[in-house]
Amino acid sequence: MVATHYLPQAELWIAADADDVALGFMGMTGAQIDSLFVHADAHGRGVGRALVAHAAALHPVLTVDVNEQNASGAGFYARLGFATVGRSPVDDDGRPYPLLHLRRT
Incomplete structure (x- = not known):
């Protein structure tokens, strides 16, 4: 269901470090945050906050x-x-x- 129903309509963002290693991702439909996951090694480093800030810039x-x-x-x-x-x-x-x-x- 994720592949056939969710992904075609969702917007997805990946947060990565300077070496292009993924630290977390966020999925949204419209102004609804559907998923927000941050790797345990990146907790407390502002990754989730940055993803939400990006979402807020798109949707007040x-x-x-x-x-x-x-x-x-x-x-x-x-x-x-x-x-x-x-x-x-x-x-x-x-x-x-x-x-x-x-x-x-």
């Missing part, structure tokens, strides 16, 4: 969903100015993994 209002159990992810987005605007008791596939809906203006 951003949204993202975070698993409620992911305290570090929710904290990351809160530090970048995202606020919780809603909650779903299940994930997008109907599984019992609550999601927090965040927005940054």
